[in-house]
Amino acid sequence: MPWRPMTARDLAQVQILADTIHVDHPEDRQVFEERLRLYPQGCLALEESGHLLGYALTHPWHFGTPPALNSRLGQIPGDATTYYVHDVALLPSARGKGHAGQVGERLLRHARDAGFDNLSLVAVNNSQAFWERLGFHVRKVPGLEAKLLTYGPDAVLMAREVPRALA
Secondary structure, three states, X not given: OOEEEOOHHHHHHHHHHHHHHOOOOOOOHHHHHHHXXXXXXXXXXXXXXXXXXXXXXXXXXXXXXXXXOOOOOOOOOOOOOEEEEEEEEEOHHHOOOOHHHHHHHHHHXXXXXXXXXXXXXXXXXXXXXXXHHOOOEEOOOOOOHHHHHOOOOOOEEEEEEOOOOOO
């Protein structure tokens, strides 16, 4: 599988990928650096033939309170209630090859092994249908509407239960 742990050496290329893929959701390099420092086991890189084609940033967090875009976390909460998928980003050339499904399964296993009973994320850029195919469902949290709008007009909070046993 071409997904591997992200390293500090990957950060410059991850920034380029993020700026290319998420034109409407820019994030500073410090955001990526902090996620890697705080929760390295949740940071993955998609590499083929020596080139990065995508990345994933994930970490424990509080359900229903997604971090603001382009913001630092400060620390991972000790009382986290969800395994939060901050970002899974692939270049167009890497899409349609099963890479997103592979990383989805890897994240699901990690969430289970870390003791979480759910994963959550904010779907943006018309990605809701993709996440639904991976078992996520839209979740309504009262008072979250204004914050979701900062992610874009189509942003929705989604969650998936983590089964006790995985195939």
